[in-house]
Amino acid sequence: MKPVFYLGFVIFFSLITLFNISTNLCFAVEKVHAYCQDGESDMRCGKTETSAIEFESPSEDKKYYHKKIRLRLKKSIFSLLNTNTAFCFTLYNHNSKQSFDKCYDSDNDISKFVYPNYITLGGIGEGKIDLAAWMKDKNTELPIESTWISYSFYLIFDCIKKFEAVPSYFLEMDQVDLPSVSLMSAPLCYDMWKKRIKKSRKINAIDKKNIPGNTMANVYDTDENTNYNGVIENNITSETLLRNYLDIKSGGRGIFGVPFYEQSFGHGDRIFLDFILSRHQHYKSIVEFGTFKGLTSLYLAMSVRLRSRENNFETFDIADFRQPYIVHSWLDNMKFNIANLELLPLDKGAVKAVLQTDFLFVDGGNKRIEAVLYASLLKVGSGIFIHHYQYDNENFDKPTERFLELEEMGFRPYYNDAAMLFNSCGRFWIREKNLQTFDIRIWLTNLGCVSITHCDVSKTWSEQFKFLTEKE
Numbered sequence: 001m002k003p004v005f006y007l008g009f010v011i012f013f014s015l016i017t018l019f020n021i022s023t024n025l026c027f028a029v030e031k032v033h034a035y036c037q038d039g040e041s042d043m044r045c046g047k048t049e050t051s052a053i054e055f056e057s058p059s060e061d062k063k064y065y066h067k068k069i070r071l072r073l074k075k076s077i078f079s080l081l082n083t084n085t086a087f088c089f090t091l092y093n094h095n096s097k098q099s100f101d102k103c104y105d106s107d108n109d110i111s112k113f114v115y116p117n118y119i120t121l122g123g124i125g126e127g128k129i130d131l132a133a134w135m136k137d138k139n140t141e142l143p144i145e146s147t148w149i150s151y152s153f154y155l156i157f158d159c160i161k162k163f164e165a166v167p168s169y170f171l172e173m174d175q176v177d178l179p180s181v182s183l184m185s186a187p188l189c190y191d192m193w194k195k196r197i198k199k200s201r202k203i204n205a206i207d208k209k210n211i212p213g214n215t216m217a218n219v220y221d222t223d224e225n226t227n228y229n230g231v232i233e234n235n236i237t238s239e240t241l242l243r244n245y246l247d248i249k250s251g252g253r254g255i256f257g258v259p260f261y262e263q264s265f266g267h268g269d270r271i272f273l274d275f276i277l278s279r280h281q282h283y284k285s286i287v288e289f290g291t292f293k294g295l296t297s298l299y300l301a302m303s304v305r306l307r308s309r310e311n312n313f314e315t316f317d318i319a320d321f322r323q324p325y326i327v328h329s330w331l332d333n334m335k336f337n338i339a340n341l342e343l344l345p346l347d348k349g350a351v352k353a354v355l356q357t358d359f360l361f362v363d364g365g366n367k368r369i370e371a372v373l374y375a376s377l378l379k380v381g382s383g384i385f386i387h388h389y390q391y392d393n394e395n396f397d398k399p400t401e402r403f404l405e406l407e408e409m410g411f412r413p414y415y416n417d418a419a420m421l422f423n424s425c426g427r428f429w430i431r432e433k434n435l436q437t438f439d440i441r442i443w444l445t446n447l448g449c450v451s452i453t454h455c456d457v458s459k460t461w462s463e464q465f466k467f468l469t470e471k472e
Contacts, residue, residue, distance in 0.1 A: 075114070090132050125155070176261045181260060369457050393421075
């Protein structure tokens with residue numbers, strides 16, 4: 001019996017040792033190649049429990065329908081950087097076997113893709129993409145294990161190929177923000193998602209089932225009822241599909257039948273704006289900050305035309321981005337102005353226009369700066385709409401982020417629940433009092449402006465944000 005017992009013990013111990021070796025070997029391969037082989041679990045070849053490195057984009061298991069990858073860190077990693085370390089990342093395409101590797105060892109380089117900044121990478125092809133990132137010890141050239149992070153996401157070109165005739169300049173403008181657009185909602189890609197509509201009519205609870213990791217590789221091109229996070233939605237509701245379509249980041253956005261790249265204003269935003277203008281019929285004049293292509297300008301100017309016979313619409317932008325067909329459609333009650341609204345002294349034309357208007361529509365560059373600099377000029381009873389203000393519309397009990405500077409000028413927020421219902425990222429305030437609590441001089445000084453009469457406020461704001469980020 002003893003020889004048999006000892007033999008069994010030796011075999012058992014050998015199996016344990018072999019398992020540990022294979023586990024460590026797989027872990028080492030993961031560190032070297034920065035990706036796991038198909039079928040290998042994350043427990044064996046991948047992520048640590050927690051990591052100081054966290055990406056806002058790309059997200060784990062998410063599907064992206066454009067050709068370029070937006071790389072953006074969610075938070076600062078400057079505290080991990082010193083003379084002996086560098087930040088590294090690698091991308092690997094399972095289909096094409098292409099990869100991209102890069103390391104950075106300076107604050108300036110890394111700050112280029114720390115939120116809200118980002119870098120874009122292209123040319124890696126479509127399919128399953130593995131991302132790995134880590135801090136490297138420059139003395140040993142090896143990863144610092146505690147900083148390691150790795151996961152997969154997907155690039156799918158079926159939809160974006162339908163836009164190949166569109167000049168790349170149109171799609172790559174910052175205002176279009178293609179990497180954030182849910183391109184599958186675009187009408188041109190309707191044949192790719194129409195089946196989901198019929199499957200969405202049940203309003204019962206959504207049954208979510210996680211797809212096993214080893215079947216994820218090719219699931220995106222076979223299962224039309226799988227959402228962007230790799231989750232099967234057997235009973236996705238019509239409300240979910242509709243809210244996605246109304247979203248500012250929907251590929252279906254755009255009024256007058258124009259495609260999404262001609263306008264950065266969602267259907268939910270327009271419905272909310274309709275709601276406001278219907279509630280406030282006395283708004284006879286409108287000023288717009290941020291003309292861009294001019295589609296929203298045409299919509300606002302037509303609203304003014306229906307309310308008043310006066311030429312009471314003015315729009316401002318830092319440059320003229322309007323296309324010829326927009327200029328051709330320009331109404332005679334519309335005045336376009338080129339101005340930088342984020343500088344001191346304030347633009348005289350903008351000051352005059354805001355003093356006389358009933359409604360200020362803010363959708364320019366840095367909307368908070370533009371609102372703070374010009375909102376105090378609005379008369380009591382007038383309204384201000386700020387676009388791209390808040391995106392979280394799913395929790396109706398969650399209060400909208402307060403705009404303290406506006407409150408100190410006498411403004412009060414209105415209709416936040418309606419904005420959430422329509423899935424608008426815009427918010428609206430009415431000036432109820434002419435309060436003098438807010439002191440623009442103190443605000444500018446605290447921001448870092450050397451002079452309160454001459455300052456590039458936007459540049460100072462960016463430098464201050466970068467400074468605060470580096471201190472984290």
